[in-house]
Amino acid sequence: MKRPVVLYIATSLDGYIARENGDIHWLYEAESEGDGGYGEFYETIDTVLMGNTTYRHTFKLADHFPYPDKKCYVFSRSEQEPSPYATFVTEDIPTFIEKLKQQEGSKIWIVGGAEILDALMKSRLVDEFIITMMPTILGSGIPLFKEDNPELKLVLVGTKPYGQMVQLHYTVKS
Structure with missing residues (x-):
């Protein structure tokens, strides 16, 4: 059985994951x-x-790397200096993920960037969507999903409120 790729993310009610400038406060x-x-x-x-932008941003948000006990792959368009926290990948995203899904292990989490998600969406490589809806309408920003994605039918696994937020959990219908 293939390892599932999971999008676990929060979004504004109008579908943005960050402000235009990348701010997520x-x-x-x-x-x-x-x-x-x-x-x-x-x-x-x-x-x-x-993605490399998300990776670099994690060090601005936290005093230490937030995923030290997980295997971390960072996609970059150019070669990067080696890191004790991550393996940098310059190869085609969908090709790399197809190979990764065949390996032994648990779920694979798409932490971010919009470009990474877009490549995986267009290749139909996202198996689960766990999206927390925030009680905020931003009006503009970086959208969760870009245009021209394939149509996917989803199955609701569950919903769960967390204070003013609601988490939606879907799997892709086979």
Whole structure:
């Protein structure tokens, strides 16, 4: 059985993951309960995927790398200096993910960037969507989904409120 690729992310009610300038501080303004299900989800994965911009941004948000116990792959258009936290990947995203899904392991988490998600969406490589709707309408910003994605039929696994937020969990219908 192939390892599932999971999008676990928060979005504004109008579908944005960040402001135009990449700012995500609005995510921390909502009234929440606990960690919003993050700890429970984190235990189900062993691999994280992200773009180089997201990777660099993690060091601005935290005092330490937030995923030290997970295998981390960072996609970049150019060669990068080696890192103790991540393996940099310059090959085609869908090709790399197809190989990764064949390996032994747990779920694979798409941490971010919009470009990574877009490549995986267009290749139909996302198996689960866990999206937390924030009680915010941004009006503009970086959209969760870009245009021209294939149509996907989803199956609702569940919903869960966390204070003012609601988490939606879907799998892709086979």
